[in-house]
Amino acid sequence: MVRRSVAGAIRAGISISAMMAGCIALPAAAQDTDETGIAEIIVTAQKREQSLQDTPLSVSAFGAAQMNARDVTNIGNVAAYVPNVEINSGKGDGGSTNAAIFIRGVGQNDFIFPTDPGVGVYVDGVYIARSIGAMMDLSDIERIEVLRGPQGTLYGKNTIGGAINIISSRPGNELSGQVRTTVGARDRIDVEGRISVPLIPDVLAIKIAAASKNQDGYVIRPDGTDLGDINVDAGRFAIAWNPSEDWTVDLSFDASRIRQNGSPQRLSDTFSFPGGLYDLYNAIAAPLVTARDGLPAGSLFDDRWVSSDRRVSNGTGPTRDKADVWGTNLTIAWEASPALTVKSITGYREMDAEIQVDMDQSPFPIIHTDEVQSENQFSQELQLSGATEDKRLNWLVGGYYFRERAHDVNQTLLASGLYDALELLPDALIPLVAGVPCPPPVAGLPCAGGAGNPFNALLDLDVRPQTALTTNNWAVFGQASYEVVPALTLTLGGRYSWESKRYFIDSIYPNSGRIATPPTHDERTWKNFTPKIGIDYRASDDVLLYASWSKGFKSGGWNPRPLTPEEFKSYDPEKLTAYEAGLKSRLLDGLMTFNLAGFYSQYKDLQLQTNSVSPTTGGLILTVDNAGSVDLYGFEAEILAAPVPGLDLNASIGYLHNEYQSLAAGTGYPISNKLPKAPAWTLALGAQYRFDLPGTMGGLTVRGDLSHRSKTYHDPANSLTIVQPAYTVVDARLAWTSSSEAFEVALFGKNLTKEDYFTAAEFVPAFGVQNMVVGRPREWGLQLTARF
Structure with a gap:
């Protein structure tokens, strides 16, 4: 069925391309292209400068002006305007600085190493290995490019789903600068500035850029802590040196300081799951925690902590997003001859980060993490x-080396207080195996309860792994494009x-001393x-068919959260084979x-995480295995139009279908499930109109944008309550x-219709916890910009 559907989609695509090619060949009415028209967009998606319309890839690009007009302040905002792309903060315990990026259904929701992202993020050509801190500020950016599909040749490491190129602005040959202030809802105050100074004309220039962005959050806890707040300070220093016509040297340093309260989570439901610990915790641990923490008499972990207001959380545990990220880039290019450039x-x-999360968002320590x-x-x-010389052959070869060292300490509280309550019981009262009476008639049968009972340790779930x-990654690569015959390349x-990856883990349960994973x-x-x-074919000056x-592949690793020695095991890389056909055209x-x-993509050895209940203790089991293969197919269409002077229109639509071809029985998921973070339809519409005011009064620009996402699953199990x-x-x-x-003064509004939605969610049956990360509410802003 899938193969027939794919064949039909390919035939439809070929038919559309042929019809479009025929239409494009028709003569268009004459227009004054000096006053209107689509500006040429230059991209470096193939590691050389090309017009977007001449690049035989599915790529979207946005310049600084386009991002400013949409109030795009970080990578996460970009997804609203790009088809078949999802970007959010991923798992709740990753905090709000985590960038979970999915392109065409391929990506990674988890942040903890040795898990690697499935979409590569590059800043000025440098790969960013970790997703923590990757929700980057885009204050001093010339352009951002989103490449869809595997980029395993020119980019390589962990670009199985695609790549995001962030290109910062280069110091110029003229004195220039900009200061921008934005104020808005929830005490938003952003201050950004940059200045470019030519020290030696056409030879040496420097640029300094800085930004401070601050805004209160929109999910409030009982102690007044606001989740979803913004507190980011960022700076960049760049030097551009052109010692001769043949040499360019670019050196830059950037740093970001993030001090936020955490992602905007709330508890959306509590529930009892067969075999889980929800009922046991409420029976024996909740009274202990209630007395210890001074909660209202009779408190339980139940739906009383679920607020009817999506912007209210009842969490009381530690919450913090702290990250310090900095880096330096050095790019040297030498044009050795007209036919050879060396770069x-x-x-x-x-990166240093501390992420504290109260994932149950209640006064009880059901799931707390401190990473x-x-x-x-x-x-x-x-x-x-x-x-x-005749430009028929373009080629590039290269070598790459990457080395990373990372360290992690994660103190995690899981159903905390349960072990202490068991120790206070007078005798063994809790059967760990169904059908076993307690106290047991035969010594050694697994019943927990009573001071010193060794079986109590099986329900000590507060764990502290160190990893x-x-x-080390080495690669050699090359790509060549040759015009075989005129117009055909x-x-x-x-x-x-x-x-190679070398991994170390040492994980214990501190309360009882039980070993989760011995030093390994x-x-x-x-x-x-x-x-x-x-292959690409230039059907006319305005039509490119390709x-x-x-x-592509994504690195393997190890189960990052083993709770028993048996759960520690490795998994292999993911692999993807992609077939793509497309059209780039200029019309009218x-x-x-x-x-x-x-x-059409064949996605194999999918690294799937299972979140299940232990059949012996009712506790949590988290594993990662190469447990599935998926076929994906769909399309993306993007239109830009400037039909009359001053009017700009844009539209994009993406369709994505995914279907498991195999799925290991151990996952517990039916093969009919769909991938998470892979909505079938993504749509963006925008319109902008600029008109001049009388005399020297300047001009007004009016803009509107609409972004639509169809139904989205948030976990591999397709849990219906978090769809x-x-x-x-x-x-x-x-x-x-x-x-x-x-000078520019702008007034803008976001989410004007007050749409309620969530960007991430988790369903944890072992503890009866369901939470969600709340999407941004309606907000307004006033922006003042001065340029020189």
Whole structure:
């Protein structure tokens, strides 16, 4: 069935492409393209400068002006405007700085190493290995590019789903600067500034940029703590040196300081699950915690802590998002000859974070985590590229080295207080195996309760793992595009990667001294070849047709949260094979662009996490296995249009279908399930109109945006109570710009229809906990910008 559906989709795509090609060949009415038209967008998606319309990939790009018009302040905001892309903060215990990115249904929800992201994030060509702190501020950005589909040849490591390129602005040859202040709802105060100074004209320039962003949160706890707040300070210093016409040297340093209260979570339900600990906890541990913590008499962990207001949480446990992230990049390019360019990209980054989360969002310590994570990475990439004099051949070869060291300490409270309550019982009263009477008639049968009973330790679930990871990755890669005959170009590429990971874990239950995982070292090595074959045909000056076959992979690792020695085990890399066909076109004498891509992907050795209940103790079991394979297919279409002077229109639509082809019985999921974070439909519509005011009064720009997501599952089990129904968010902006464009005042609104939605959720049957991360409410802002 899937194969027939795919064949039908491919035939439909070919038919659409053929019809569009025919329409595009028709002569268009003459237009004054000096006053209107679509500006050319230059991207570096293939590691060389190309027009977006000449790049045979499914890629979306946004410049600084486009991001400002939509109030895009971090990576997470970008997803609303890109088809088949989801970006949120992922698992609740990852905090709000975590970037869980999914493209075409492929990504990673978890943040803890050795789990790796499935979509690579690159800043000025440097790969960012960890998702914590990757929800980056976009204050001083020239452009952001979103590449859909595996980028295993030119990008390589962990780009099985795609890649996000962030390109910062370079110091210029003229003195220039900008200061911007934004005030708004919930005491929002953002201050951003940058200045570019040429020290030696055309030779040496520097730039300094800084931003401070602050806003109160929108989910409030009883103690007044506001979750979902923003408190980010960021800065960047860059040097651009052109010692000669043949050399460019770019050195930059960036740093971010994040001090926030945590992601905007709330408890959405409590429940008793067969075999779980919900009832036992309420029977013997809740009275102890109630007396110890001074809670109202008779308190239990139940629905009394579920607020009817989505913007109220009853959590009382520690909550904190703290991260310090910094890095430096050095890029050196030498044009050795018209046919050869040599480029070196050197990067070093460090990250230190502490994430405290009360995941049950109640006064009871059902699930509390305190994560302290540190990481540093070094990478070196060397590229040789060039083109023949007739431009028929463009080629690039290179080598890559990456090294990472990471360390993590995670103090986790799970049904905390249960062990202490068991120790206070007068005798063994709690059967650990169904049908066993307590106290047991035969010594040694598993009944918990009573001081010193060794079986109590089986229900001591407060765990403290320490882990360390060292990763080394080497790769060689190359890609060449050759115009075989006029208008027909063949692209061949490949990357050979060798990766080793060395992992250490030492995990204990501090209360009882029971060992979760003894001190263990393990090392795994993987080798992988990711090829690409592509062909593109220039049907006319304004039409590019292309097709490609490519592969990608995501690193393997180890189960990051083993709660027993038996649960500690490794898993292998994921692999994906993708087929893509598309169209890039300019219509109506440059007044419109229409881009279309269809894809079919075979996603194998899927790393699936199971969240289940222990059959012996009722506690939590968390495992990760290569437990499935999935077929995915769909399409993306994007339109930009400027039909009349001053009017800009944009629309994008994405469709994604996923269907398991195999699924291990041990997951407990039916094969009919769907992937999480993979809505079938994504839609974005936008319109902007600018008109001049009389005389020298400047101009007004009115803009509106709509973003739609269809039904979205939030866990592999497709738990029905945490399914996000389809929702639509509407934004608007009104801006006045002076006639010299030196000053701008803008008023904007976000989520004007007050749509209620959540961006992430978890369903934990072992403890009867269901929570959600609440989407941003309606808010307004006033922005003042001065440029020179």
